[in-house]
Amino acid sequence: MYQVKLFNKISKVGLDHLDPARYTCSEDCEQYDAVLVRSAKLHDTQFPASLKCIARAGAGVNNIPIDRCAEEGIVVFNTPGANANAVKELVICSLMLASRDIVGGIEWTKSLAGTPDIGPAAEKGKSKFAGPEIMGKRLGVIGLGAIGVQVANAAVGLDMEVWGYDPYLSVDGALKMSRAIKHITDVNEIFANCDYITVHVPLTPDTKHLINADAIAKMKDGVRIINIARGELIDEDAMAAALESGKVARYVADFASEAMLAQKNAVIMPHLGASTPESEDNCAKMAAFEIREYLEKGTIRNSVNFPNLKVPYEGGYRMCMIHKNIPNMIAQISSTLSAKGMNIENMGNRSRGDYAYTIMDASHEPGEDVLDAIRAIPGFISIRVIQPE
Numbered sequence: 001m002y003q004v005k006l007f008n009k010i011s012k013v014g015l016d017h018l019d020p021a022r023y024t025c026s027e028d029c030e031q032y033d034a035v036l037v038r039s040a041k042l043h044d045t046q047f048p049a050s051l052k053c054i055a056r057a058g059a060g061v062n063n064i065p066i067d068r069c070a071e072e073g074i075v076v077f078n079t080p081g082a083n084a085n086a087v088k089e090l091v092i093c094s095l096m097l098a099s100r101d102i103v104g105g106i107e108w109t110k111s112l113a114g115t116p117d118i119g120p121a122a123e124k125g126k127s128k129f130a131g132p133e134i135m136g137k138r139l140g141v142i143g144l145g146a147i148g149v150q151v152a153n154a155a156v157g158l159d160m161e162v163w164g165y166d167p168y169l170s171v172d173g174a175l176k177m178s179r180a181i182k183h184i185t186d187v188n189e190i191f192a193n194c195d196y197i198t199v200h201v202p203l204t205p206d207t208k209h210l211i212n213a214d215a216i217a218k219m220k221d222g223v224r225i226i227n228i229a230r231g232e233l234i235d236e237d238a239m240a241a242a243l244e245s246g247k248v249a250r251y252v253a254d255f256a257s258e259a260m261l262a263q264k265n266a267v268i269m270p271h272l273g274a275s276t277p278e279s280e281d282n283c284a285k286m287a288a289f290e291i292r293e294y295l296e297k298g299t300i301r302n303s304v305n306f307p308n309l310k311v312p313y314e315g316g317y318r319m320c321m322i323h324k325n326i327p328n329m330i331a332q333i334s335s336t337l338s339a340k341g342m343n344i345e346n347m348g349n350r351s352r353g354d355y356a357y358t359i360m361d362a363s364h365e366p367g368e369d370v371l372d373a374i375r376a377i378p379g380f381i382s383i384r385v386i387q388p389e
C-alpha cells in the first residue's frame with residue numbers, strides 16, 4: 001500500500017485516479033511514499049526516507065526545494081500545460097483590465113446606488129474610465145511555454161500584433177505557435193516596441209526582477225504590463241515609480257503586495273490564474289498519474305529535477321536507480337549484478353545535469369546483499385525494486 005501525503009486540498013477527480021486498494025491519501029501520514037501539493041511551501045519540510053516523489057499540481061515549482069530533493073533522490077514532477085487554458089483566459093481578461101479602467105468604473109457605478117436618475121448619472125462620469133482597444137496594438141509575450149504560446153495565439157485571434165520572446169523555445173512550442181507571431185531574439189526589442197507586455201516565465205534566480213527599472217526605462221511611455229506568472233518577476237519599487245510617473249499606464253497582476261495595492265493604476269488579483277474547476281481537475285489528474293507511473297512502473301514523465309525515462313516492461317524484477325551523473329556508474333552497477341549471478345534483461349538510462357536515472361529489469365529478484373552492494377557504489381543515491389503489472 002502506498003502512502004500519499006496531501007499538503008493541500010487536492011481535487012477529488014485527481015484523487016479518484018489513485019486506486020484506494022493501492023493508495024492511502026491523507027494529510028496526516030508521517031512515513032509517506034509520495035506528496036501531492038499545490039502551493040504549500042515545502043522548503044522547510046524535512047522529508048521521511050520513505051519519500052520517493054513529489055507531484056506539484058500546477059506549473060511553478062518555486063515552493064519546492066528541488067535541488068535538495070535531487071540530492072535526496074526524490075523525483076519532483078509538475079503538470080505542464082494542465083492549467084494553461086485557465087491562465088490564458090485570465091490574461092485575455094487582463095488585457096482589457098489593462099486598457100480601460102473597468103474596475104474603477106464598476107466601483108464608481110456601485111457608489112451611485114440610490115442616486116435618482118442613476119442611468120444618466122452613471123453616463124456622466126464614464127469618460128474617466130475610458131481606455132484604448134487592444135485591436136491593432138502590439139503585444140510582447142515574454143516566455144513561450146505552455147501558457148505563453150496560448151496567450152500569443154489568442155491575442156492573434158483578437159487582431160493584436162504579437163511579438164514573442166523565448167531563448168529556450170521548445171520544438172513543441174514552436175510548432176504550436178501561430179505563424180503570425182513575430183519571433184524576437186532580443187528581449188530589449190519587446191521592451192522598446194510593445195504597447196502591452198505580458199510575462200510567462202518561471203521564477204528563477206535568472207528571471208527575478210526581469211522587469212526592473214532598466215527594462216522599464218526602455219519601454220514606450222504609457223506601456224501596459226501584465227504579470228500573471230509570479231510577483232517577484234517584477235521589481236515592485238521600479239514598478240511603483242513607473243506607475244506614479246505614468247511611464248507604465250497600468251499594471252495588472254495576480255499577486256497581492258502592499259506596495260502594489262497602494263498604486264491607483266495597479267489592478268491586483270488574488271492569484272486567480274489557475275483557479276478554475278477545470279484546471280484544478282486537470283492538474284490533479286496529471287499529478288496523480290505521474291505518481292502512479294513512477295511508483296508502479298518507474299516511469300518518469302514531466303520531472304523538473306530528473307530526466308524523463310520510460311522503459312517497456314517485459315517481466316521480472318525492475319530496479320529503479322537514482323545516482324550521480326558520473327563516469328563508470330552503469331559499468332559498476334552491471335558488474336555488481338553479474339558478480340552476484342544476475343542477468344540484465346532490459347535497461348534504460350538517462351541523465352540530466354548532475355543526476356541520472358537507470359532502470360534495469362532482471363529475471364531474478366535481487367537479494368538484500370545485491371542491493372547493499374549497489375548502494376555502496378560511490379555516487380549512488382537510491383534503489384528500489386518493483387514488479388509492474
Ligand SMILES: NC(=O)c1ccc[n+]([C@@H]2O[C@H](COP(=O)([O-])OP(=O)(O)OC[C@H]3O[C@@H](n4cnc5c(N)ncnc54)[C@H](O)[C@@H]3O)[C@@H](O)[C@H]2O)c1
Nearest residue numbers: 059060143144145146147166168200201202228229273274
Ligand atoms: N497565476 C497563476 O495562477 C499561474 C498559473 C500557472 C502558471 N503560472 C506561472 O506561469 C509560469 C509559466 O507557466 P507555463 O506553464 O507556461 O510554463 P512553461 O515551463 O511551459 O513555460 C515557461 C517558458 O519560459 C521560458 N523562459 C525561461 N526563462 C526565460 C527567459 N529568461 N526569457 C524568456 N523566456 C524564458 C521557457 O523556455 C519556457 O518556454 C509558471 O512558471 C508559473 O510561475 C502562474
